[in-house]
Amino acid sequence: MSTLSGIKSSTILVLAATGKTGRRVTDLLGSAARPASRSSATRFDWSTPDTWEPALAGVTAAYVVPPDNPALLAEFVPLAVKAGVTRLVLLSMRGAPDDDPFEAAIKESGADWTILRPTWFMQNFDEDLFAAPVQHGELALPAGQGIHPFIDVRDIAEVAVAALTQPGHAGQTYDLSGPESLSFPEMLAMIVAATGDPVLYTDVEPEEFTASLRGFGYPDEVADLVTMLLVRIRTGAEAHLSDGVQRVLGRRPRTFADYLGSSSFA
Structure with missing residues (x-):
């Protein structure tokens, strides 16, 4: 896949990798993905912080499907940045307020970030x-x-992969x-x-x-x-319609x- 040229194997952490968007992001990334969930080979559980650091080892970017509790995301993000993550893509939702605590945790991380707000x-x-x-x-x-x-979640996944692997998406919030x-x-x-x-x-x-x-x-x-x-x-x-898919994928x-x-x- 041309968008993944130069990306090392297993450098992009995909959270909720067995979920609707996560497994499709994983499929598109191929060998560049490190799929993580409670049932994946790389185990990740928001309720078990001991699983976070091993999942982050050696990754440089992460697709983040947030937990229900924003406090957990606020704990995870600094750990990810400390581990070497320089790019974060968050699955948010349409209508999220500008002071949304999940989005704030990503925006204040110090890493390049992209927010996805799908319907x-x-x-x-x-x-x-x-x-x-x-x-x-x-x-x-x-x-x-x-x-x-x-x-269609396939469109969300394609936008997420573009944001994870291509330049030009840092600091962008895409309504999809x-x-x-x-x-x-x-x-x-x-x-x-x-x-x-x-x-x-x-x-x-x-x-x-x-x-x-x-x-x-x-x-x-x-x-x-x-x-x-x-x-x-x-x-x-x-x-109302949003144009994020067109903007990112053309x-x-x-x-x-x-x-x-x-x-x-x-």
Whole structure:
């Protein structure tokens, strides 16, 4: 891969390497990646600081999927810089405030940094939050008829690799989205057309949805955050497109139809 020329093997630490973005970043980096997670050969666990330093040994750049607790990231970043990391790429989220503590930890690190602020992931429909409800034929959310430009995580991964391996991305915050804003009923209709299996969309009250997430074992703060983000879609606050993919990769982001063609729905 031309973007990786001159980069030594295992010099780029990829956290959450078994996750949706992390495993794709790992695949794109190839031998330049040091994939790390609780189940990887290089073990990394945010709740076990003893795993941090061994994972950082000899790396010069890191793709950071942050923990739930910003204090842990604030502890990790100085350790990474001390170990020789000179470039940090953080997976943040659309709408993160300018004083976001996760982003602040990266920006104040002293290393070259890049922030990625993506929209909701298309892959949530077959790999994560929406997968089981879709499989069982009903998706109940507090999003109403609101529209949102979901992004294919493959685009996030390609942007991350560019920021990790190419010049010109230091100090940049990239807002990333797909090329079209769609409602949940529209996206489910496309899934139904691809699979032939009916899926009902039900609009529910935010309180009911939050309670359901807690019932599935989500921590209160996560349940509240997910609900808040879906309500933002409902109100139209998340309908706008972002141009980060075009700016970094020089091409249009993948569409929802592109995602479906490469997913388990195909």
